[in-house]
Amino acid sequence: MLQVLSMLYLWLKAGHVIFVIFWMAGLFMLPRLFVYHQETPVNSPENAVWTDRERKLMKIIMAPSVAVVWILGLAMAVTGGWFTQGWLHAKLLLVVVLTGYHIWLARYHRALARGERGLSGKQLRLLNEVPGILGVLIVILVILKPF
Numbered sequence: 612m613l614q615v616l617s618m619l620y621l622w623l624k625a626g627h628v629i630f631v632i633f634w635m636a637g638l639f640m641l642p643r644l645f646v647y648h649q650e651t652p653v654n655s656p657e658n659a660v661w662t663d664r665e666r667k668l669m670k671i672i673m674a675p676s677v678a679v680v681w682i683l684g685l686a687m688a689v690t691g692g693w694f695t696q697g698w699l700h701a702k703l704l705l706v707v708v709l710t711g712y713h714i715w716l717a718r719y720h721r722a723l724a725r726g727e728r729g730l731s732g733k734q735l736r737l738l739n740e741v742p743g744i745l746g747v748l749i750v751i752l753v754i755l756k757p758f
């Protein structure tokens with residue numbers, strides 16, 4: 612099994628990076644949809660349209676992507692014997708935070724659908740710093756492997 616995974620290592624990496632792009636695109640896009648969604652009146656037909664758009668983005672793009680990123684990332688970590696390396700521990704910590712952010716977005720989506728408007732548009736725009744900063748740190752860790 613490990614031998615097969617070793618032969619496929621570069622394919623695993625290509626798939627990993629491709630699905631990282633899809634996942635990150637969704638993480639950046641969803642709060643933007645929330646900004647427009649929040650401007651619609653509660654219980655209006657527009658409210659339902661935005662809820663549906665967000666649900667499709669999460670169901671079709673983001674949920675499958677985060678699953679594939681985790682599966683391929685862990686498969687490479689096992690195959691490459693990377694689990695002893697400090698950079699992978701740090702990267703995993705940051706990816707867990709990013710996954711937590713994803714889960715928080717899914718909860719905010721459900722709250723919006725119920726008519727709750729927890730954050731202002733400006734706060735939602737600022738939230739896009741979260742995946743931005745985490746993405747920069749994660750890529751530096753995995754490419755430079757500083758420790």
Ligand code: HEM
Pocket residue numbers: 624627628631635680681682683684685687688691693703706709745746749750753754
């Ligand atoms: C979900 C958990 C994740 C795990 C377990 C994981 C693990 C790994 C491993 C073991 C490698 C191969 C390193 C090598 O061959 O040198 C890798 C490559 C990579 N990962 Fe992840 N990763 C995860 C999530 C992410 C995320 C969220 C991002 C970006 C935001 C990311 C970006 C990258 C990039 C750009 C590479 C290619 C680096 C290169 O050029 O070799 N990974 N990942």
